[in-house]
Amino acid sequence: MRESKEWGESAELRESRVSGASGTPAGEGVVGVPAGAGFIELDGVEKVFDVRKKTGFLKRERRRVRAVDGLSFTVARGEMVGYIGPNGAGKSTTIKMLTGILTPSGGRLRVAGIDPARERIRLAHRMGVVFGQRTTLWWDLPLIDSYRLMHRMYRIPDARYRENLDRCVELLQLRELLDVPVRQLSLGQRMRGDIAAALLHDPEVLYLDEPTIGLDVVSKAKVRGFLRDLNAESGTTVLLTTHDLQDIEQLCSRVMVIDHGRLMYDGALEGLHEAGESERTLVVDLERELPPIDAPAPARVVRVEGPRQWLAFPASASAAGLVARIAAEYPLVDLSVREPDIESVIAKMYAERAGA
Structure with a gap:
């Protein structure tokens, strides 16, 4: 049974994960990460949906919508990357392909060397996901019961589960909420509960969709500090989608911009402002x-x-x-x-x- 003061990992494993982190690569246009250095790798990934629209009585028009269009990027182990863009740009579709919920229509995609669409269950033990408005918690159960269920589902060793739970509860201020049914939690409280749930099994990669939505200024600061500590101590790879630029500024050294399913920018946030003359x-x-x-x-x-x-x-x-x-x-x-x-x-x- 593995035990550690930092999220249940051995010092050797933690060191190897942190040592894989890298900064933002330099270059012009869309910046790439050196081949072979990627923990997350997308090469020409596409996702096309067939949409049927009613055009008359008993008549429907079929059209193809390209949600992701030839997307290529690499994220190194231990990086915290902001993944931003307007609504409908393809961010959520990308995340769903990375988690195995959707299968790409074309291209190559790997997370930790695993094809998410083919080995979704195997990958689930190595990733954590927070999907904004969609909770992973059980709606009618007290918050603590959701955590106990995840303890069993992920087969987390008891000592590791207790250690991770105690830390999440303390840093995310969940102590008073553990016996409250999820349906009675505010949006901000539930978001903190979802973040804790995504981290109980020590994921190597964490996908966050609007993690500070519904939080007040103080709570936002605590969540950001929590995520920084997690990344520094455990080397967890984080892909963050958000409309709050302060999340990006305070957490990420690198930002990717997607629009109409295409990667438009990959580099530092300062460079984004200069490129857009904002x-x-x-x-x-x-x-x-x-x-x-x-x-x-x-x-x-x-x-x-x-x-x-x-x-x-x-x-x-x-x-x-x-x-x-x-x-x-x-x-x-x-x-x-x-x-x-x-x-x-x-x-x-x-x-x-x-x-x-």
Whole structure:
């Protein structure tokens, strides 16, 4: 029976997993990871659905929808990668193929050397999944009963189960929720419960779909810290889909952007902002109504409503200098920074590529 202070793994196994992590590779366009270094490997993967649409009385039109179109990328063991894109881009379809729920229409896909579609049960013991709005918990049972069932399903050694459960319960603040039926949990509480459930069996790879949805600011920070610690201690490979760029900024050194089933960008988040020429917004509340703030270029005032003003500045630039200048020269009451809308950034990238 394996026991460890860090998620039930032996020190040798943990060290070998962490040592496989790698940073974001450099390059131009879509960046690849060196062949042979991948824990997750996709090569020309496609997924096509046949959709039937009613066009009249007893008449249906059949058309083919290409949800994933020649997708190729590699994720090294131990990486934390953000996988983002607008709704309908193909993110969930990709995750479902990686977990074996869907079978690719073409191309090659491997996770830890396993074909998910052919050996789904074998792979299930090595992966954890949190599917956003779809829970893996038993709806009418208390939370602790779901964990006990997973203990039996995954055949987790008792000592390892207790250790992992205790840590999840403590760090995700689940102690008061263990005897509450899942249907009575709020969305944020259930998301924390789902994350714990996905980690009880020490998965080597973790797929997260909107893991901080429904969480308040404090809970988001704790979940992010929890995931960072998990990755650092256990070398768990994490593929994260989210619309919250702060999740990406605080957790991932690498981000992939998918749109219309195609990989549009693979690299650092800063490079994404530069590629999409995105802007952040500084919202400033002054003591009284004043003329537009004289902001240093490239920042500029884009909107004024009474004492409130909105200033746009490049997303790749720091807000510190701009905030310091405004605070020194204007009667400041409050301010906040709004992150760019990732969908607008991707839409701009897509439009530019289509027009090229």
